[in-house]
Amino acid sequence: MLRIDKVQMIEGITVYGDDENPNLFYVLPNTPRFRKNGDDYAFKFVKYRTPIKRENGKLGGAFAFFDVEFTIPEEQLDAVKEVLRQKLNSSESGGGGDVEIGQLTFTDGKASINLESISKEIVETVWNPGSPALYGNYITPFTVEFTPDGAALFQQALQGEGGAVQVAYDLYTWAKLPPIKVKGKFNAEKFYSFYQQIDLNWSSWSKDAYREKIIEKVRDSDSYEISFEWGATTDPEIQKDIREWAHKTMEDAIARKMINAMEPVSEKGRKKPWGKKHVTRDFVNQKISSFTLEFNEKLPFKWNPAPRGTLPNIEDFMKYYSEVDTDDPFFRQLHVPISVNADFADLPIHSVEVHVDYNHGNVHTIEQPLLKSPDDVAWFKTYTDGENLNYNYWYQVNYRGMSQFFKSEEFETDDRNLVINVDDTGILVIDARIGDLDFSEISQAIVTLRYDGGAAEGFEECFSLDRMSKEHKIRKVILEPRHNPYMYKVKYVMANGRKFESDWQKGDSKTLYINSPFSQKKEVAVRTIGELGTDVRNIFLNLVYEDPDNKYVQKESLILSREKPYVTWAFPVVDPSLGDVTYSGTVQYADGTVEEIDETCAESDTIVVGPAIRNILNVEVHPDLIDFEEVKLVKVSLLYEDSKNGIMEKKDVILRQDCKKPACWTVKLKDRNxxxxxxxxTFYMKDGTFRLGDPMNSEEPSVVPKLPGKRVRRKGSEFRDECEFEEESEYRED
Structure with a gap:
């Protein structure tokens, strides 16, 4: 495809390079010229007069009939090829081979002439079909009517050196720009933490003490930015459109990703539970939402080279000049140029036979020109019956290598330029091409194309596009004008072997670009809680992204370790706002045990995983109430059980006379409640005996063992061990 930044001027001709093939070039003539039929110009200047004044008071004027074309003389094109060949074979380029001259395919166009803007005192009207032929030499016929002053002026201006007629073409073809990159980032975070500690000390001997501590934190932040790399694209309109698209896409995504406000801990949730002396509440809530928008503009765009220039004057102007009187019946004529706007070389068209019939009053004229190329222009000329300029026509398209032909219905028109367009030739013309497919992600696109005609028999065709085959042409004879759009769907074969199939889509353009269905990329950040490598060896994760609306699935397996505590998973998506990410896996501990991570749906684009431990139990064993004058040593047996989570922790603490600090016991909890x-x-006495205390259940952070003693009686109650009573009092004081 033509690359607009690969341009050079050779022998006065503008030459463009191809975006992929270094030996392929496209040449554009710089100036138009009057078309020639052999050695003669397709030009006629007729000056007339009338003996009767018109309503505007004028007595005459002139008509100019001519064709304009853009073409390069063969000798000039050969000179251009020779220069290109020398450049390809030069040592600097390091290339070589034959020079190829490509044929540009124009999808739309129009032509205008400077005479349209000249004062009505000089030019009465200018007529042209508006659109030139989009094939061959891009011929456009013009008819100009001059006032009497204009007739005299241009009769002189069109003779001699120079030129007086200027023509401007707007011809649109597909071309490519250098890459344009757009990148946008959005990040939002909401954080809320609540810490509360309540301590109530009951005392039998003094006033009770109550202490409450609350720490509450809130953080809320969000931001986004967009950056653009325009490359060689300097057109402000293109930049404006892409900038508006990027901001609108970011704003829509932010609206979908915005995090709801966090609710603080309620007044009810802050109250002290009934019957509890010590309460600790520690609540943390953090939500993170982020995404990255990336856009790499590789799509082709419609480009207008806009050729224009001044037509060189015609040699021997008087050869094409005549003067007539409007009383001559010659002026009561209808002149209609007839052409075919289709590429005969590319299409299976042998010829087009046009039947034109003018039948009004005493005038009956029939012409049947045969056209065999887009450069053929036939003229239908007839006398008219008064002001009636309507005529009838039908045409027949003959195909190469086929006995079948297409014959149109009969039409009535007063069109002053009869053009048979490519869509009217009974051929379905579609050029399927690779658009913005990224072959590092998508290895192949399998296209199924279907056309259901009216009277014609429908057909379906399947073809494949990949890195080696980037274009497929459909030239199907349907024996009727194309009235309906075609339907197509695409099965994308991903680089990892997975497949994604689009729904049926409508197409109407002759050029079908197969683009990537994945407009953006989604990034999922996987992080771990705490440090790995001590208790936990590895964390294995299986991630699945599923977009049920588009029947699209992506999978990934990850291993998190001390050397790799975080991973970012990036993959193409149809729409980042659609689809969910779920994950499951296992936690492998250093002691060989394994803990399952149940399947979980990710609430944001950041997944945090780690051991299921929620809290830690710390117990201190104090020797303060042990009389080591009687006791040799004390063994304190500790037991914690969580049968639901499969935890049983035991420990024996030995207390001796030389123990100055409390012994500590730490248990990792899975159920914080x-x-x-x-x-x-167990007390081992110095006299060789031992005494065994009763088993005690506790939730307190401290254990203070005391030697069991004699039984005592409290007033108004049964007998109890003195050690039990005293220890319970000490326990409540803690």
């Missing part, structure tokens, strides 16, 4: 444990003390 289950903090009850059991302890029992």
């Amino acid at each position: 289950l903090t009850k444990y059991q302890w029992q003390a």
